[in-house]
Amino acid sequence: MTDLTKLTIAEARDKLAARDFTATELTESYLGAIESGNEALNAYIAVTGDIAREQAKASDAKIAAGEARPLEGIPLGIKDLYATKGVHTQACSHILDGFKPEYESTVTQNLFDDGAVMLGKLNMDEFAMGSSNETSFYGDVVNPWRRNGTETALVPGGSSGGSASAVAAHLCAAATASDTGGSIRQPAALTGTVGIKPTYGRCSRWGMVAFASSLDQAGPIGRTVRDNAILLKSMASVDAKDTTSVDAPVPNYEDFIGKSIKGMKIGIPKEYHMDGIPEEIEALWQQGIAWLKEAGAEIVEISLPHTKYALPAYYIVAPAEASSNLARYDGVRYGLRVPGNDIVEMYENTRAAGFGDEVKRRVMIGTYVLSAGYYDAYYLKAQKVRTLIKQDFDNAWADGVDAILTPTTPDAAFAPGEITDPVTMYMNDVFTVTANMAGVPGMSIPAGLNKDGLPLGLQLIGKPFDEGTLFQVGEVIEQAAGRFEPSANWWSK
Amino acid sequence: MTLLVDTRTPDPKKFIKGATGDWEIVIGMEVHAQVTSEAKLFSGASTSFGSDPNNNVSLVDAAMPGMLPVINEECVRQAIKTGLGLKAEINLKSVFDRKNYFYPDLPQGYQISQFKQPIVGEGIIHLDMKSGEQVEVGVERLHLEQDAGKSLHDQHPTMSFVDLNRSGVALMEIVSKPDIRCADEAKAYLTKLRTILRYLGTCDGNMDQGSMRADVNVSVRKPGGEFGTRCEIKNVNSIRFVGQAIEYEARRQIGILEDGGEIDQETRLFDSVKGETRSMRSKEEAHDYRYFPDPDLLPLEFTQALVDEMAADLPELPDEKKARYIKDFGLTPYDADILVAERVSCDFFEEVAKGRDAKLAANWVINDTFGRLNKEGLDVTSSPISSEQLGKIIDLIKAGTISGKIAKDLFEIVWTEGGDPAQIVEDRGMKQVTDLGAIEGIVDEILANNTDKAEQAKEKPGMLGWFVGQVMKASKGKANPQAVSDMLKAKIGLE
Numbered sequence: 001m002t003d004l005t006k007l008t009i010a011e012a013r014d015k016l017a018a019r020d021f022t023a024t025e026l027t028e029s030y031l032g033a034i035e036s037g038n039e040a041l042n043a044y045i046a047v048t049g050d051i052a053r054e055q056a057k058a059s060d061a062k063i064a065a066g067e068a069r070p071l072e073g074i075p076l077g078i079k080d081l082y083a084t085k086g087v088h089t090q091a092c093s094h095i096l097d098g099f100k101p102e103y104e105s106t107v108t109q110n111l112f113d114d115g116a117v118m119l120g121k122l123n124m125d126e127f128a129m130g131s132s133n134e135t136s137f138y139g140d141v142v143n144p145w146r147r148n149g150t151e152t153a154l155v156p157g158g159s160s161g162g163s164a165s166a167v168a169a170h171l172c173a174a175a176t177a178s179d180t181g182g183s184i185r186q187p188a189a190l191t192g193t194v195g196i197k198p199t200y201g202r203c204s205r206w207g208m209v210a211f212a213s214s215l216d217q218a219g220p221i222g223r224t225v226r227d228n229a230i231l232l233k234s235m236a237s238v239d240a241k242d243t244t245s246v247d248a249p250v251p252n253y254e255d256f257i258g259k260s261i262k263g264m265k266i267g268i269p270k271e272y273h274m275d276g277i278p279e280e281i282e283a284l285w286q287q288g289i290a291w292l293k294e295a296g297a298e299i300v301e302i303s304l305p306h307t308k309y310a311l312p313a314y315y316i317v318a319p320a321e322a323s324s325n326l327a328r329y330d331g332v333r334y335g336l337r338v339p340g341n342d343i344v345e346m347y348e349n350t351r352a353a354g355f356g357d358e359v360k361r362r363v364m365i366g367t368y369v370l371s372a373g374y375y376d377a378y379y380l381k382a383q384k385v386r387t388l389i390k391q392d393f394d395n396a397w398a399d400g401v402d403a404i405l406t407p408t409t410p411d412a413a414f415a416p417g418e419i420t421d422p423v424t425m426y427m428n429d430v431f432t433v434t435a436n437m438a439g440v441p442g443m444s445i446p447a448g449l450n451k452d453g454l455p456l457g458l459q460l461i462g463k464p465f466d467e468g469t470l471f472q473v474g475e476v477i478e479q480a481a482g483r484f485e486p487s488a489n490w491w492s493k
Numbered sequence: 494m495t496l497l498v499d500t501r502t503p504d505p506k507k508f509i510k511g512a513t514g515d516w517e518i519v520i521g522m523e524v525h526a527q528v529t530s531e532a533k534l535f536s537g538a539s540t541s542f543g544s545d546p547n548n549n550v551s552l553v554d555a556a557m558p559g560m561l562p563v564i565n566e567e568c569v570r571q572a573i574k575t576g577l578g579l580k581a582e583i584n585l586k587s588v589f590d591r592k593n594y595f596y597p598d599l600p601q602g603y604q605i606s607q608f609k610q611p612i613v614g615e616g617i618i619h620l621d622m623k624s625g626e627q628v629e630v631g632v633e634r635l636h637l638e639q640d641a642g643k644s645l646h647d648q649h650p651t652m653s654f655v656d657l658n659r660s661g662v663a664l665m666e667i668v669s670k671p672d673i674r675c676a677d678e679a680k681a682y683l684t685k686l687r688t689i690l691r692y693l694g695t696c697d698g699n700m701d702q703g704s705m706r707a708d709v710n711v712s713v714r715k716p717g718g719e720f721g722t723r724c725e726i727k728n729v730n731s732i733r734f735v736g737q738a739i740e741y742e743a744r745r746q747i748g749i750l751e752d753g754g755e756i757d758q759e760t761r762l763f764d765s766v767k768g769e770t771r772s773m774r775s776k777e778e779a780h781d782y783r784y785f786p787d788p789d790l791l792p793l794e795f796t797q798a799l800v801d802e803m804a805a806d807l808p809e810l811p812d813e814k815k816a817r818y819i820k821d822f823g824l825t826p827y828d829a830d831i832l833v834a835e836r837v838s839c840d841f842f843e844e845v846a847k848g849r850d851a852k853l854a855a856n857w858v859i860n861d862t863f864g865r866l867n868k869e870g871l872d873v874t875s876s877p878i879s880s881e882q883l884g885k886i887i888d889l890i891k892a893g894t895i896s897g898k899i900a901k902d903l904f905e906i907v908w909t910e911g912g913d914p915a916q917i918v919e920d921r922g923m924k925q926v927t928d929l930g931a932i933e934g935i936v937d938e939i940l941a942n943n944t945d946k947a948e949q950a951k952e953k954p955g956m957l958g959w960f961v962g963q964v965m966k967a968s969k970g971k972a973n974p975q976a977v978s979d980m981l982k983a984k985i986g987l988e
Binding site (some may be wrong): 042043081082083091096099101102103105205206207208210211212213214240241242243244320321323324326327328332333334343347367369371372373379 | 552555556557559560561562563564583591593595600601603628653655781783784785787788789790791881
């Protein structure tokens with residue numbers, strides 16, 4: 001039998017329906033891949049083999065009965081910030097030690113209702129705070145990609161580093177991820193995978209451990225644009241339990257795949273040509289423009305004048321919300337508790353031991369910018385910037401732009417420990433945060449390799465609730481660029 | 494925050510005498526009123542009082558990871574209703590903010606409240622003081638917020654326990670302007686506010702169960718002078734204690750000022766056992782709550798049409814009811830006040846008065862029924878005599894079937910034994926005698942036995958009353974006094 005883990009979701013779905021193999025066989029293939037490859041990559045922090053086998057068995061029964069659902073028998077990895085009933089859910093933080101919720105997040109429930117199989121929980125930056133997956137309590141995740149001719153470990157990006165690494169290394173068919181400032185798109189770009197952050201409100205946040213409530217969105221990372229379309233269709237829903245989720249129809253995103261983009265207007269924002277960005281990134285962007293032009297799209301230069309304020313404003317808004325969202329981890333009701341002589345000391349001991357440095361840094365930044373006397377200068381001003389960023393995009397749409405093409409990241413994957421300055425690390429989000437600040441969808445598609453043979457991604461930004469166009473245009477890039485796989489499987493035992 | 498404006502004229506009757514002269518108290522109140530609703534403000538958990546600890550707790554109330562608040566529309570409607578009852582401005586758009594602080598019974602680490610944009614803006618409460626003075630107290634705002642849980646410090650030698658049953662229960666914080674000038678006004682304000690809330694059915698007003706609590710801001714000044722530095726007395730849980738706390742606190746502040754000291758702006762607690770206030774935390778120790786709009790909740794928006802619809806359905810409120818009683822029923826303001834104080838009282842009254850002489854009904858309700866209830870420590874809802882029974886007694890008086898005196902006896906029988914008043918009158922022969930033949934015999938006999946007095950009565954018509962009394966006595970109260978009087982006049986030869 002061929003290696004089933006090589007298949008895309010679309011391929012696996014068709015072959016399962018054709019009874020070429022069973023869901024159980026597919027799941028076993030992945031469990032085997034995890035068994036042999038996860039030690040080197042550290043992508044999974046909990047493997048749920050029993051649940052996976054049981055779900056696969058149920059899927060086989062459904063298929064046999066001719067009642068296959070859209071994701072029947074498709075094995076997925078789940079980012080650790082999704083609450084999964086009775087299963088490790090800690091957002092890879094020490095402070096949630098031993099926490100196993102009694103509830104299932106809306107997004108994972110949607111996936112399971114459509115027949116998906118859960119292989120396990122995926123590593124991530126602690127509370128989704130990071131761009132390299134170096135802040136996880138469960139250790140660094142390793143990128144399956146290496147620079148040509150070297151064995152130096154590289155980061156997979158973050159915060160959905162476990163998701164990206166597992167997808168790139170075929171340790172799952174696809175994975176759930178989440179994106180607050182680029183946490184889906186940046187790791188997708190650094191691992192040669194496809195990831196989409198949908199419109200804010202497209203997926204329910206209920207049951208996702210919160211980082212920054214007004215920016216967090218669920219989304220998939222997969223190996224193809226089509227796989228992303230299939231997954232998002234299942235993940236998206238309006239939810240009475242999340243009043244920020246939006247009641248807009250969820251189209252069949254797969255229908256957009258293969259549609260011509262002839263006559264579409266693609267915006268190229270001039271402010272995204274930034275100083276200090278490697279020439280390779282610039283060249284990749286030009287390549288992307290050429291592909292879309294060839295496919296019949298009209299390329300227009302646009303201006304998003306407030307882009308330069310997006311990153312600093314993001315690093316005010318996100319920590320502010322995080323400082324409040326993380327207040328509940330106080331050692332009183334669940335997770336870690338480090339005793340003290342009184343309640344205040346217990347809080348201090350618990351939070352000192354339970355949070356890592358990056359989380360503490362952001363809680364402190366957030367507390368500071370919300371403090372009396374600083375609120376107006378920081379938080380309020382950042383919110384105003386946010387409104388202006390949103391207006392920039394609205395103006396582009398009003399000018400008839402259908403989607404915007406930019407690079408996803410300023411550079412390719414780097415080595416752990418290579419970036420120690422937090423602000424340099426935050427620069428990884430420079431092209432991605434704007435979409436979060438404006439609430440619009442953004443997708444990263446692998447588009448080429450750098451001089452070291454590492455993948456680079458292009459980003460498409462779309463109108464609110466117009467993810468369909470991103471799949472349509474994204475697939476054109478995918479077709480032109482081809483798919484990218486690490487040159488050798490070095491991680492399997 | 495609006496500017497502090499002094500709306501009152503200093504009134505020497507309310508001044509406090511100090512060693513250096515007169516002082517005036519300035520009081521503002523923040524009342525926390527628990528919204529009457531089945532479920533909590535942002536979760537479906539029950540709000541029932543007296544459940545076992547941690548029985549009314551949802552995943553949201555316990556702030557489990559990934560849980561999100563969803564506004565309970567019933568609580569929103571109750572807040573709008575209350576705003577309308579306070580004749581206040583209703584804000585069609587308001588915003589929920591997070592008030593951040595750490596406490597074990599605050600699971601989220603923040604309270605969801607409304608800071609800059611409350612659901613209800615400025616309103617007014619009218620007070621009718623016993624002196625007859627009319628006082629208007631401005632309402633600054635009303636906002637919705639979550640209650641916290643409860644920490645229990647006496648269950649374990651070294652640990653505290655936490656009960657989250659109250660965590661997330663909806664509260665309305667109703668903030669007054671600093672328009673109150675003495676303890677009596679403060680008590681009247683709380684009483685009136687509670688009456689309005691109970692009329693509206695938006696808060697049960699049960700202070701002993703914690704459904705209503707008051708934070709009292711007290712400062713003192715030379716009459717008519719600049720506002721002084723205030724102290725906030727937290728969580729006072731009875732109207733009587735509010736009065737005591739103000740009296741104590743005002744004297745404490747005057748003492749400090751007269752000794753040349755300064756008032757520290759601080760939060761204080763009222764010790765009801767010692768009858769004193771004491772410092773809880775100073776301004777320096779005050780929390781920085783780091784308010785910011787809750788990103789989990791969209792701004793709260795509703796239409797003017799909803800507000801109009803609710804305004805049309807609003808029950809008649811105490812002020813309007815009182816005015817109507819005075820105008821339509823000719824009641825005195827004093828009687829009207831007694832009736833409107835509680836919705837159950839005026840409901841009882843209105844059932845009795847329906848289709849009857851309202852003034853007579855008011856007398857029987859206030860003097861006989863409420864007087865008796867008070868004496869026996871009962872409230873209207875547990876009255877041994879129903880509004881229907883009382884109404885029938887009044888009908889019997891009006892029909893001339895019984896006299897007012899007999900009616901008192903009848904009331905006593907119904908109160909203690911129950912039963913249908915008309916039947917009791919029938920069975921026990923209590924009917925008033927209006928048969929002139931029967932009365933004439935008695936009248937003649939009395940006149941015959943008192944010829945001298947009858948002669949005197951011709952000169953002194955005031956003596957007629959004595960004769961009426963004699964006849965009534967002889968008839969065992971059953972004679973119709975009017976008929977007796979008419980007959981006596983004719984026989985004696987008065988007009």
